[in-house]
Amino acid sequence: MLTADEAGFNEFVAARGPAFQRAAFLLSGDHHTAQDLVQQALLEAARRWEKIHTSPEAYVRRSIYTANVSRWRRQKFVEHELTSDRADVAGHDPDTRMTLLQALEQLTSKQRAVVVLRYYEDLTEVQTAQALGVSVGTVKSTHSQALRRLREHAPHLAELIGRTP
Template sequence: MTDRSGFDQFVHARGPALARTAYLLTGDHHLAEDLVQAALVKAAQHWERIDTSPEAYVRRTMYHQNISWWRRRKLTETSLGSYDAPVAAADPTLRLSLEQALRRLTPRQRTVLVLRFFEDLTEVQTAAALGISSGAVKSMSRQALKRLRDLAPELADLVGADA
C-alpha cells in the first residue's frame, strides 16, 4: 500500500458512516466495530486496486462478511449494552420501538432492510450485494416489513401500510 495517506483520509472521512451501517446490519455495537475493522483490513490490503471506489468495496465487504458471520454463528448472542443508533425518528419512544423491533428480525431480514431503506439500494443492487435473486430481496423485504408492523404497530407510519 503506497498511498497510506489516501487510506487514512478515507477511514477518517467515511468511518462514522460505515460504523452506522455496520450497527444497523448487526444490531450490536461491538459486532459493528468488528465488521468495520474486518472490511477496512481487506480494503487496506487492496487499496491500490480499489482507490477509485473504496466506499463501494468496503460496504460490499461488510455485507458479505456479515452474511458469513450469521451463517457460521451457532450460539445465540445477547448484547450487554446499548448503542444510540441513528434512526430517522425524532421521537425517542418511536426510535426505541424501531430499534427493539429490528433486533427481533432475523439477521437476513435486517440486512435486507438496511440495504434497501437505509443504504437506499435498489432491489437489484441489494440482490447483487448479497448474492441472492431480486425475487428473494422482494420477498424478504415484504416479510420483514410485515414482521416489523406486527412487532411494533406504532411504527406503521415509518414502515408503511402497503409495504
C-alpha cells in the same frame, strides 16, 4: 511520512468510518460485532487500496455486508438483543431510536440486513442482492416477509412516520 496511498486511505476512513459503523450496527444489532465487521472490511480495503482507490466505498460496503451474511449463516440465526445505548441511530431522539431498535429486533438477521440495505443505505433491490450475494427474488421475498413481520409486531412504526395502521 505517509505516501499518497496511505494518506488517501486515512482520509477515506476518517470521512466514511462513522457511516460504515452505523450501517454495520444496524445490520448486526451489536456494537462490538459492528466494529469487527468494519475493521475487517477496512483491513481488506487497505490491502487492496491500489486497485480499489477509485471506488473504495462500494468495496468496503460490500465487504461489510458479505461478512455479516457469513456471520449470521454461521450463527444459525441466533438473535442478539438490541439496546438503545449501543449506537446513535435514528437521530438524537431517544424515543425514536428505541422504537427503531425494538422494531429491528423483531426481524431475523437476514430480514434486518435487507431492510437496512433498502431503507437506511437506500440501495435498490439489485444492489441489495449483489451486496448480500443472493438473487433479486430472494431480496423481494425477504423484504416482503420483513415488512409483514414489522406490521404485525411493530405497528407503532406507522405512527412514527405519520401514518395510521
